[in-house]
Amino acid sequence: MSSMLNTKVYLSEKVFQDDIEKVPTRNGYGEGLVLAGEKNKNVVVLCADLTESTRSEAFKIKFPDRFIEVGVAEQNMASLAAGMALAGKIPFISSYATFSPGRNNEQIRTTIAINNVNVKIAGAHAGISVGPDGATHQALEDMALMRVMPRMSVIYPCDAVEAKKATIAASQIEGPLYLRFARAGTPQFTTEQTPFQFGVAEVFFIGSDVTIVACGPLVYEALLAAQQLEKEGISVEVINNHTIKPLDKNTILESVKKTRALVTVEEHQVAGGMGSAVCEMLSQNFLVPVEMVGIKDRFGESGEPEELWNAFGLSHPHIVEAVKKVLKRK
Amino acid sequence: MQKQYSLKKLELKANEIRQDIIKMLVKAGSGHSAGPLGMADVFTALYFSVLNHDPKNPLWEERDRLILSNGHICPVRYAVMAESGYFPIKELDTLRKFGSRLQGHPERERLPGIETTSGPLGSGLSQAAGIAYVGKYLDKTNWRVYCAMSDGEQEAGQTWEAAMFAGKNKLDNLTAIIDRNNIQIDGFTEDIMPLEPLRAKYEAFNWQVLEVDGHNIEQIIDACNEAKAIHQKPTVIIAHTIPGKGVDFMENKFEWHGKPPTAEEAKIALQELRTLGGKISSEHE
Numbered sequence: 001m002s003s004m005l006n007t008k009v010y011l012s013e014k015v016f017q018d019d020i021e022k023v024p025t026r027n028g029y030g031e032g033l034v035l036a037g038e039k040n041k042n043v044v045v046l047c048a049d050l051t052e053s054t055r056s057e058a059f060k061i062k063f064p065d066r067f068i069e070v071g072v073a074e075q076n077m078a079s080l081a082a083g084m085a086l087a088g089k090i091p092f093i094s095s096y097a098t099f100s101p102g103r104n105n106e107q108i109r110t111t112i113a114i115n116n117v118n119v120k121i122a123g124a125h126a127g128i129s130v131g132p133d134g135a136t137h138q139a140l141e142d143m144a145l146m147r148v149m150p151r152m153s154v155i156y157p158c159d160a161v162e163a164k165k166a167t168i169a170a171s172q173i174e175g176p177l178y179l180r181f182a183r184a185g186t187p188q189f190t191t192e193q194t195p196f197q198f199g200v201a202e203v204f205f206i207g208s209d210v211t212i213v214a215c216g217p218l219v220y221e222a223l224l225a226a227q228q229l230e231k232e233g234i235s236v237e238v239i240n241n242h243t244i245k246p247l248d249k250n251t252i253l254e255s256v257k258k259t260r261a262l263v264t265v266e267e268h269q270v271a272g273g274m275g276s277a278v279c280e281m282l283s284q285n286f287l288v289p290v291e292m293v294g295i296k297d298r299f300g301e302s303g304e305p306e307e308l309w310n311a312f313g314l315s316h317p318h319i320v321e322a323v324k325k326v327l328k329r330k
Numbered sequence: 331m332q333k334q335y336s337l338k339k340l341e342l343k344a345n346e347i348r349q350d351i352i353k354m355l356v357k358a359g360s361g362h363s364a365g366p367l368g369m370a371d372v373f374t375a376l377y378f379s380v381l382n383h384d385p386k387n388p389l390w391e392e393r394d395r396l397i398l399s400n401g402h403i404c405p406v407r408y409a410v411m412a413e414s415g416y417f418p419i420k421e422l423d424t425l426r427k428f429g430s431r432l433q434g435h436p437e438r439e440r441l442p443g444i445e446t447t448s449g450p451l452g453s454g455l456s457q458a459a460g461i462a463y464v465g466k467y468l469d470k471t472n473w474r475v476y477c478a479m480s481d482g483e484q485e486a487g488q489t490w491e492a493a494m495f496a497g498k499n500k501l502d503n504l505t506a507i508i509d510r511n512n513i514q515i516d517g518f519t520e521d522i523m524p525l526e527p528l529r530a531k532y533e534a535f536n537w538q539v540l541e542v543d544g545h546n547i548e549q550i551i552d553a554c555n556e557a558k559a560i561h562q563k564p565t566v567i568i569a570h571t572i573p574g575k576g577v578d579f580m581e582n583k584f585e586w587h588g589k590p591p592t593a594e595e596a597k598i599a600l601q602e603l604r605t606l607g608g609k610i611s612s613e614h615e
Contacts, residue, residue: 071495106450111453
C-alpha cells in the first residue's frame with residue numbers, strides 16, 4: 001500500500017523542496033507572545049537576562065509595562081511569576097530550558113504546580129541543535145522534568161508557525177504549562193491553515209506499515225524519512241505529537257493498531273521523554289515493537305546543528321534505519 | 331473591617347493562640363513547636379490589628395496579602411485564622427491528618443485565605459514580590475503584601491534574588507517580617523551559617539530595616555504602621571523572638587524546632603501557659 005502526505009493538514013507547498021525556508025521555533029514564541037498580549041491584557045512576560053535570544057524582545061517593545069526583567073535569577077523568576085498569577089496575571093517566563101525548568105525545578109514544583117497557578121514556562125534552546133554552545137546549554141532532560149510533574153502540560157512545537165499557535169493557545173489554557181523551543185533555524189513546513197489543537201496529535205503523512213510518532217523540528221526529518229521509504233515501498237505514517245502531555249491516546253492508538261509497529265523520534269533523552277510517554281501508554285493498551293530515536297543517555301557537545309543531529313543519530317537516515325529495524329521485529 | 335482590640339486583649343489572645351498550638355501539635359503527633367510559639371505575638375498582631383482582611387470572605391479582592399514563606403510554622407497561622415473566624419476552632423484538631431484542610435505544610439487550594447503553598451524554604455519572598463509588583467505597577471491597588479520568613483531561610487540564595495528584585499523595583503507596598511529566633515533544625519544560625527550583619531545586608535539591598543522585640547505586640551504594630559509610611563523602598567522588620575516562647579522547657583532550644591510535645595509535655599506546657607502570671611513580659615498587664 002502506498003503512503004502520502006495528508007492533504008487535510010495543509011503543509012507548505014515547499015515541504016519537500018530544497019529551498020524551504022528555515023526559521024527557529026523560538027521566533028514563533030516571540031510572535032505568539034505579542035499576539036497573546038494583544039488578545040489579553042493580563043499576559044505578562046518575565047525574562048532572566050535572555051530577552052533577545054528567547055525572542056521576548058518583541059513583547060518588551062510592544063508592552064514595556066508588562067515586561068519584567070529579573071536578571072540572572074531563574075528561581076526567583078518562577079516564584080515571582082507564581083505571585084503574579086495569584087494576583088490575576090498570566091505570566092510567561094522565558095529562559096533557556098537548562099535553567100528553566102532545569103535550575104528552578106523545585107520552585108516550579110512548589111510555587112507553580114502544587115500552588116496550581118496559571119504560569120507558562122518557555123524553555124528556549126532545547127535540544128542538541130543549540131549547537132556551538134555545547135552540553136551545558138543543550139537541554140535534553142527538560143520534557144522529562146516537566147511531564148512527570150502533576151498538573152503540568154507540555155507542548156513542543158514542530159516549527160515556528162506552530163510555535164506561534166502553541167504560544168497563543170497556552171495563554172488561553174488555564175494552569176501550569178511548559179513550552180519547548182529550539183535555537184536553530186529549521187524548516188517552516190506547516191502553514192497558518194495547518195490545524196493546531198492542544199492535546200490533539202495530527203497525522204502529517206498517511207501510511208500503513210509503520211507509525212512514526214515525532215515531536216519538535218525532527219517531525220520534518222520524520223517526513224523526509226517517510227518520503228524516502230515510500231520510494232522503497234515501505235508505507236509510513238507520521239504523527240506530529242506536539243502535545244506531550246496530555247497525550248493524545250486516541251490518535252496514536254488508532255495508528256499503531258493499523259501499522260503494528262512504532263518508531264518514536266525526539267531531540268531529547270529517550271529516557272523519560274516523549275517516546276517514553278507513548279510507550280507507557282501503549283504498554284497498557286496495545287503492544288507492538290518499538291524503536292526509539294533520541295538521545296541515548298549522554299550529554300551533547302559543540303558542533304553545528306545538522307552535524308550534531310547526524311552524530312547523535314537523529315536525522316532522517318537514522319529514522320529510516322529505525323523503521324527498517326522495527327519492521328524486522330514485526 | 332477589623333475590630334480594634336486593646337493591647338491587653340491582644341496579649342491574652344496570643345496566649346490562647348499558644349495554647350491552640352500546643353493542643354494541635356500533640357493531637358497531630360508531629361510538626362514544629364518552637365517557631366509557631368515564637369511567632370504567636372507577631373501573627374496575633376497581624377490578624378487582629380495590622381491586616382485589612384475579612385475572615386468571612388477570605389478571597390476579598392481588597393485584602394492585604396500575607397505570604398507565609400516558612401510554611402513549617404503553619405500551626406500559628408492556622409490557629410490565628412481559626413481564632414479570627416476563618417474556620418471553626420475545632421478544625422485545628424485535624425492538623426496533619428488525612429483529608430484535612432490543614433496540611434502539614436500549607437497548600438493554597440485546600441484552605442481559602444492561606445494565599446500560597448509553602449514549606450520549601452526561600453521562595454515566599456519571591457511570590458510576595460510578584461504579588462506586590464502587580465499591586466504597585468500593573469493594577470495600582472491599595473492593598474499591601476506581607477511576607478513572614480524564618481531567619482534560617484536567609485541562607486537560601488533565592489531569598490536574596492527576591493530581595494534584589496524588590497529593592498530594584500522599590501516595592502514600598504511590601505513588608506517582610508523575619509522571625510529572628512537564631513535557631514534552625516541543625517543548630518544555632520550563627521553556627522550553621524552566620525547571618526549577621528543581617529540588618530546591613532538588607533540595607534545594602536535597598537530595603538528599609540526596622541527591628542522589634544517580636545514579643546512586644548505594640549512594637550510589632552507600630553513597625554507595621556511605620557512601614558506603610560516609607561516610600562520607594564520595601565521594608566523588612568527583623569522581629570527578635572525566642573523560639574518556643576511561653577513554654578519554659580522549649581525556649582531557645584533548637585531541639586524543639588521540628589518536634590511536637592508528648593501528651594505529658596503538653597500538659598505541663600498548657601498549665602504553664604494558662605497560669606502565665608506575668609511570664610510573658612507586658613507593660614499592659
